[in-house]
Amino acid sequence: LYLDRPLAPGQTVRLDPPQAHYLFSVMRRAPGDAVEVFDSRTGTYAAAVAEASRKAVSLTVGDRTRPLRTPPDLWLVFAPIKKARTDFIVEKAAELGACRILPVQTDHTNADRIRRDRLQAHAIEAAEQCGGNFVPEVADIVRLSDLLDGWTDRRLMFCDETLSGVFAALPDERGPWAILIGPEGGFSDAERARLRAMPQSHPVSLGPRILRADTAAVAALTLWQSTLGD
Ligand code: SAM
Numbered sequence: 326l327y328l329d330r331p332l333a334p335g336q337t338v339r340l341d342p343p344q345a346h347y348l349f350s351v352m353r354r355a356p357g358d359a360v361e362v363f364d365s366r367t368g369t370y371a372a373a374v375a376e377a378s379r380k381a382v383s384l385t386v387g388d389r390t391r392p393l394r395t396p397p398d399l400w401l402v403f404a405p406i407k408k409a410r411t412d413f414i415v416e417k418a419a420e421l422g423a424c425r426i427l428p429v430q431t432d433h434t435n436a437d438r439i440r441r442d443r444l445q446a447h448a449i450e451a452a453e454q455c456g457g458n459f460v461p462e463v464a465d466i467v468r469l470s471d472l473l474d475g476w477t478d479r480r481l482m483f484c485d486e487t488l489s490g491v492f493a494a495l496p497d498e499r500g501p502w503a504i505l506i507g508p509e510g511g512f513s514d515a516e517r518a519r520l521r522a523m524p525q526s527h528p529v530s531l532g533p534r535i536l537r538a539d540t541a542a543v544a545a546l547t548l549w550q551s552t553l554g555d
Pocket residue numbers: 484485486487488505506507508509510511512529530531532533534535536537538541
């Protein structure tokens with residue numbers, strides 16, 4: 326269970342209503358029952374239910390059982406698509422070890438708003454489900470051009486659907502990276518020209534077929550992890 330506050334042994338934490346409902350009514354946990362908790366800051370802890378009722382559930386935090394395991398410094402930058410597919414992208418990015426998820430508005434993006442809290446909840450669920458103890462942050466949506474204006478030396482795996490052909494190997498360069506996936510309509514010519522000209526950018530093909538953006542995100546994350554991940 327993910328708790329959005331720094332944890333320490335001996336602490337008593339009162340759960341917020343959705344988590345209290347989940348533990349009491351769905352999981353039917355009673356006082357004394359063991360629960361594993363993590364905070365995405367210090368690690369995973371053994372905890373026990375101290376109080377459980379319809380009104381309140383609180384836990385006593387015990388020893389730390391695992392230190393925090395942070396994924397490599399990899400961002401997934403993507404243009405949101407239909408709701409269910411955007412949810413899928415966020416979930417898979419959390420499972421496949423992105424450390425930050427940044428939705429961007431591009432020239433051809435249809436969705437110019439996102440429900441950040443909903444997407445963050447998907448990232449939390451995915452982290453809980455895959456046994457990790459790190460939750461990637463879902464950032465607010467920004468314009469791609471604004472993001473690029475402030476770009477640092479972070480390397481960019483620019484997934485360019487117009488590069489037909491086989492996947493070109495990524496350079497064996499460790500350090501901060503980002504993967505960029507475009508919208509259903511692809512990147513505009515102006516965006517593509519700018520992205521190709523950036524010295525940090527490594528334009529890549531994900532193969533000879535045009536993939537849907539959600540498939541492309543999974544493929545790119547997997548390829549990056551297999552080359553540069555840990
Ligand atoms: N509308 C575009 C077209 O028909 O050419 C397709 C865009 S594709 C559905 C969405 C995004 O997935 C692209 O912008 C790109 O980032 C990524 N993508 C899909 N297939 C790819 C490929 N074969 N190589 C590299 N990137 C790909």
